[in-house]
Amino acid sequence: MRALLxxxxxxxxGLAATMAAESAxxxxxxxxxxxxxxxxxxxxxxxxxxxxxxxERAVLVVNGYERWIDLQVGxxxxxxxxxxxxxxxxxxxxxxxxxxxxxxSVFSDVPAVDMQVVLSWDTDKTDVDLHVxxxxxxxxxxxxxxxxxxxxxxxxxxxxxxxxxxxxxxAPTGKYQVxxxxxxxxxxxxxxxxxxxxxFEGTNRERRLEFFKxxxxxxxxxEVGRFDLAGPSRIEDTGEVKP
Numbered sequence: 001m002r003a004l005l006x007x008x009x010x011x012x013x014g015l016a017a018t019m020a021a022e023s024a025x026x027x028x029x030x031x032x033x034x035x036x037x038x039x040x041x042x043x044x045x046x047x048x049x050x051x052x053x054x055x056e057r058a059v060l061v062v063n064g065y066e067r068w069i070d071l072q073v074g075x076x077x078x079x080x081x082x083x084x085x086x087x088x089x090x091x092x093x094x095x096x097x098x099x100x101x102x103x104x105s106v107f108s109d110v111p112a113v114d115m116q117v118v119l120s121w122d123t124d125k126t127d128v129d130l131h132v133x134x135x136x137x138x139x140x141x142x143x144x145x146x147x148x149x150x151x152x153x154x155x156x157x158x159x160x161x162x163x164x165x166x167x168x169x170x171a172p173t174g175k176y177q178v179x180x181x182x183x184x185x186x187x188x189x190x191x192x193x194x195x196x197x198x199x200f201e202g203t204n205r206e207r208r209l210e211f212f213k214x215x216x217x218x219x220x221x222x223e224v225g226r227f228d229l230a231g232p233s234r235i236e237d238t239g240e241v242k243p
Contacts, residue, residue, distance in 0.1 A: 026098030027052040029091050036104040039082065043155055043165065044106065047077040050093045051100070058093040065196065067120050069161070079157070081118050081165050082108040084202050114171035115151075116198045117178060120162035121215075123191045127184040128215065129156070130164040130195075135174025135229075140166055141181075160186075171199075173229045180213060181221040191215045195224050 028051040034044055050058060053074035060069045062080050069078045069091070076091065090103035119130040130153065131141040138147045145153040151168040180193050197209040211225035 024095065024097040025051075027055060027093045027095055027100035029058070029093050029100040029102040031089070031091055031102045031104050034089070034104060034106055036106060039106050039108045040110065042081060042108065042110045042167070044080055044082050044089075044108075045077065046080055046089060046091070047075070048091060048102065050074050050076065050091075052093070052095050055093050055095055058091050061088075061090040061092065063087055067161070067194070068122055070124055078161065079155070079163060081116070081155075081163055082106055082110075083198070084108055084110050084112060111169070112202060113167045113169050114200055115166075115168040115176075116201065117166040118162075118196045118198075119164040119180060119193060120196075121191050121193045122161070123186070123188045124160035125186040126160050126182075126188055126191055127158045127186075128162070128164070128191060128193055129181040129183050130166060131179040131181060131221070132166045133177040133179070134168075135172055135176065158183075171229055175226060175228045177223060177226050178211065179221055179223045180215065182215040182218055185215075185218045189216065193224065197225075197227065199227075199229070 031046065031048040033047050050071055055071055057068050058071055058076055060067050060078055063083060069076050085108065087106045087108055088103060089106060090101060092099060092101045117132055119128065121128050129142055131139055132151065133139045134147060134149055134151060140147050140151045140153050142153060142156045149168065149172055151166060154165040154167055155163060157164050178195055193213045193215060195211040199207045209227060213222055213224045
């Protein structure tokens with residue numbers, strides 16, 4: 001009799017779980033801002049909602065590049081960097097019932113730059129700093145945000161995920177070094193950093209490089225990659241590059 005009761009209980013639990021799964025719906029994603037159209041800003045805020053408030057993370061895709069964004073009770077907000085010209089911004093969220101997504105198109109009318117370096121990472125409430133050193137050895141970072149060559153740290157993020165953005169309108173030839181510093185881990189055992197470099201965007205010399213690094217110790221400063229602007233027609237990679 002006892003075995004029969006246990007069997008019935010297990011059956012009812014399974015039936016309830018099955019009914020719950022069947023009644024669940026894939027999340028609905030809605031991007032509230034930006035609404036699309038034109039922008040004169042290189043750095044844009046994206047925000048919106050996900051119908052399933054139990055989902056804790058969604059995926060933000062900017063022109064094919066993915067990164068995680070956190071959800072707070074079904075709401076998301078993140079800072080991103082758009083390219084000059086046409087951009088596609090998409091947010092995806094998943095639960096057991098399926099996937100929901102929404103996208104917008106933004107045309108960014110911003111001045112052309114020879115170099116753009118963007119740092120992002122995968123943990124919240126952490127502070128990772130971008131450091132870019134030019135061929136003359138001058139380092140651009142949060143405490144020295146404008147260089148003699150007019151390189152600029154346009155954005156310094158201190159509360160997780162990034163981005164941090166360096167731009168250089170007219171890049172001198174020579175070797176450049178990109179480093180990151182783990183300023184604050186907020187108790188996370190590790191943080192995965194991603195650095196994206198865009199050179200001569202929108203021209204026949206355009207080149208995109210990508211570097212990755214795992215950080216594990218607060219205070220560590222590590223090199224993530226190097227590249228050499230060797231002349232008007234050549235760009236040489238001198239670091240670990242991930243296509």
